[in-house]
Amino acid sequence: MRVVFLGTSSGTPTLARYLSSVAVVREGEIFLFDCGEGTQIRFRRARLRFSRLERIFISHLHGDHVTGLMGLLMSLQMAERVQPLYLHGPPGLQEYVLTCKRLLHTQFAYQLIVEEAGKAGVLCDTPEYYVECAPLEHRLFTLGFALQEKPRPGVFNVAVAQALGIPEGPLYGRLQRGETIVLEDGRTVRPEQVLGPPRPGKRIAYCPDTRPCENALALARNADLLIHEGTFGAELHAEAVRKTHATVVEAAEIAKTAGAKRLVLTHFSPRYRDLEPLRQQAAAIFPHVTVAEDLMEIEV
Ligand SMILES: [Zn+2]
Ligand SMILES: [Zn+2]
Incomplete structure (x- = not known):
């Protein structure tokens, strides 16, 4: 799987960082996790193809995770999409989309299938993979996600x-x-x-806006890649608690406790220009850590 970070800022975009969005490319299909403002521009810049977009997962209805959605859906219509699109997210997502559609006098010729989840569960289950969700701890109802590939048969001898x-x-x-x-x-x-021994599937966990919590830990358990928010450095722990976010050190502790293989931090407060000090704080706890940049790509 190829993971492309489309937006890595929190709250407001900066010239270097757009708002939250991560694309996962798997066997030609694209999954999008969150859709902050400007996502479709980054999507084009990353040379991803709209026709490959299969599913969009929205963590919560804070604007920095969802304001890019309508523009993207409208561009898919302009691109004459015909195949259905699945949209998964928290309660209220359907109403948000329908209200925007009504007020913007817009229609989609393709089928938009909106599925809301108000508790932990499995969102989609295919022969090759499934996606789990679980509520996180944020001031607005927020879902974290884990994309889990199923084991593949061993190599044919x-x-x-x-x-x-x-x-x-x-x-x-x-x-x-x-x-x-x-x-x-x-x-x-x-x-x-x-056949050789079955080859285990890969796991990618996405834990956006949250305080450290049990569900984040469960989603991150043995993940090949944990994408976790790190809005603040450790020096702003009190602010992180007040705003129900995590510090980079807390994210690193989740990665370590969960036995994740790799951690990528994202969703940085726009106050930070240089993220190296934050990376160092996290690396002291969990060495295999990277701070995301817009358009950064990782193979999992
Ligand atoms: Zn956010
Ligand atoms: Zn939020």
């Missing part, structure tokens, strides 16, 4: 298959799909005889 006398062709495919087959001479071959 052609040499072993040949040694077993399995003819090349459709039987290979059936074994790869986990089926036991019967050869012409009556012997049976089980998939585990020719």
Whole structure:
């Protein structure tokens, strides 16, 4: 999976940082997490294709996470999108979209499927992946998300298959799909005889605006990549508590406790120009940390 940070500022955009949005590209499909103002411009700048956009996940209805949504949806209409688009988010998201549509006198020819979640659960479940959500601790109802790939079958060992006398062709495919087959001479071959160990799927957790909490920890558990807000440095801990945000040190503690492999901090207060001091604060707790920049890309 390829993760592209489209906006990394909190509250207001700066010349260098747009508002919250992260794109995840998986097998040609694009998932968008949050859609702050200007997301569609960053989306184009990152050379992502609107036609590949499958699902949008909105964490909460604070403006810096959602004000880019209507513009993006309208651009999809202008691009003559026909395939459906899934929009997942907190209660109120449907009303927000419908109200904007009505007041802006806009219609979408494509099907926009809005699914609201008011508690922890699974938002979509496909043969290859699923997405979990769980409420975080913020002054407005906020969801965190985790995209979890399902385990893939092990690598097919052609040499072993040949040694077993399995003819090349459709039987290979059936074994790869986990089926036991019967050869012409009556012997049976089980998939585990020719497949390596299952390959675990990757996990990407997205924890936007929140105080450190159990649900953030659960979403981040064993994540290959944890994307966590780090609005403030440790020196502004009191402000972080008051505004229900996390400091970069608190985010690092979540990553460490959860056993995440890598942490990327985002959603920085616009007061910070140089983020290296914040990175150092976090790295003292959790060394494998990066501070996000707009248009930064990471392979997971
Ligand atoms: Zn925010
Ligand atoms: Zn917020």
